[in-house]
Amino acid sequence: MSEKKTKKTGKMLNATYGLKNIMGRHFLAIEQAFREGKPTAWATSGSPVEYLYVMGVQPMLPENSATVAAAQKYSKNFIEIAEDEGYSYDLCSYFKTNVGAVVSKAEMSKGGTRKPTFMLSTDVICDTHVNWFQVQAERFNVPHFTLDIPHVVSNTNKRQYDYFKKYVQEQLHGLVDFIQEVTGNEYKEEKAKEVINNSWDLSMVWQDIYNLRKEIPCPISTRDTFGGLFPLFCMPGLKEPIKLYKRMYKEAKQRVDNGIGALKQEKYRLMFEGIPFWHSLKFFSVLEQWGAIIVYEPYTYAFSKYMNPNVTKEYLLSNPIDAMSELLLSFWYVYDLKTRIKKFAETVEQWNIDGVILHENLSCRPNSCGLYDLKRHLMDDFNIPCLIISGDMNDPRKFNDLQVTNQIESFMEILEKSKKR
Numbered sequence: 001m002s003e004k005k006t007k008k009t010g011k012m013l014n015a016t017y018g019l020k021n022i023m024g025r026h027f028l029a030i031e032q033a034f035r036e037g038k039p040t041a042w043a044t045s046g047s048p049v050e051y052l053y054v055m056g057v058q059p060m061l062p063e064n065s066a067t068v069a070a071a072q073k074y075s076k077n078f079i080e081i082a083e084d085e086g087y088s089y090d091l092c093s094y095f096k097t098n099v100g101a102v103v104s105k106a107e108m109s110k111g112g113t114r115k116p117t118f119m120l121s122t123d124v125i126c127d128t129h130v131n132w133f134q135v136q137a138e139r140f141n142v143p144h145f146t147l148d149i150p151h152v153v154s155n156t157n158k159r160q161y162d163y164f165k166k167y168v169q170e171q172l173h174g175l176v177d178f179i180q181e182v183t184g185n186e187y188k189e190e191k192a193k194e195v196i197n198n199s200w201d202l203s204m205v206w207q208d209i210y211n212l213r214k215e216i217p218c219p220i221s222t223r224d225t226f227g228g229l230f231p232l233f234c235m236p237g238l239k240e241p242i243k244l245y246k247r248m249y250k251e252a253k254q255r256v257d258n259g260i261g262a263l264k265q266e267k268y269r270l271m272f273e274g275i276p277f278w279h280s281l282k283f284f285s286v287l288e289q290w291g292a293i294i295v296y297e298p299y300t301y302a303f304s305k306y307m308n309p310n311v312t313k314e315y316l317l318s319n320p321i322d323a324m325s326e327l328l329l330s331f332w333y334v335y336d337l338k339t340r341i342k343k344f345a346e347t348v349e350q351w352n353i354d355g356v357i358l359h360e361n362l363s364c365r366p367n368s369c370g371l372y373d374l375k376r377h378l379m380d381d382f383n384i385p386c387l388i389i390s391g392d393m394n395d396p397r398k399f400n401d402l403q404v405t406n407q408i409e410s411f412m413e414i415l416e417k418s419k420k421r
């Protein structure tokens, strides 16, 4: 048997408390733009939100609002409203949360949103994003622009890649024209440089924070990263979140220098693959009670988008459309199985990971597809203990607390045995 669990759980960085203010100001900016009749846009995660900031459009990310609804226990109600409208039990619960929030005219503090001037989606992560915005653009009667991003896989050749890149570049030019047509605002190079600089710096500090998680004991827990992720989504281009990330980094570095971890006693280092269960974040405290700390989540890392070594800051500043098309074609979160296995194996080694928890997300096909193959390869080829948990990021009806707790207990025993070997 592994050791009895303790009641002690991990400490959040003091700097992370600043997140609440920053996100609060983001929602205020949306309200203000809405009241003053300034251009606003809904954007899906993975879309180049930077273009909105460059062209004076206030972004809103309904996925972010959906997580607010789940964390505050409103998502179930919203999802059921959407199902009453005829949307299936099996559809993405972010989408249904958003439908329910819009239909019930929910306040922003409860996961509601505002009618935007236009919508911007992309299928870089999933086709649900496009269909979701299509449905809602019709409901609000606003224009919708979508970016179609081909998937680069391990056997994509150079000729295909060049074609994909040209295809994406043309669409990005089209996006600029579309925003100008809808809002009357122009694309200005000086502003673009400022936004790109800020977006780049934001991502780099996030990557620095992530690198500190390689340290033993790990100074940062999911309390810092799950919420800390949102500025990358919603504010890539603003200065304010960079300051917050720098404060987080500084504090975490002090912990490292003094040998202090986020947990009092770190026994197991884990990777968590998938979207967190926003309605049941206490699950992550249960892990910590066993001395297990999550030191890497592909989900929160993927959104620090500047990970393609071919895309430098200079390239972005001198040729933003070209560079952005390369970034969209190399998004971490949509790797094919072969690349994903390789990346996971590298990450396990670099972050000293003892085991991997994979979230089989019943809402999300792109997230769950290939999970069993991934698990098999990690276990058979790299001897990494893995656990698959079934659940849903926003629908608490699809998460069985007791079953998950039992699975975790058994997994801890496996980790214990594996460490002794």
Ligand code: SF4
Binding pocket: 092, 093, 094, 095, 125, 126, 127, 128, 129, 275, 363, 364, 365, 366, 367
């Ligand atoms: S949860 Fe999955 S299906 Fe839903 S929007 Fe996100 S990526 Fe798409």
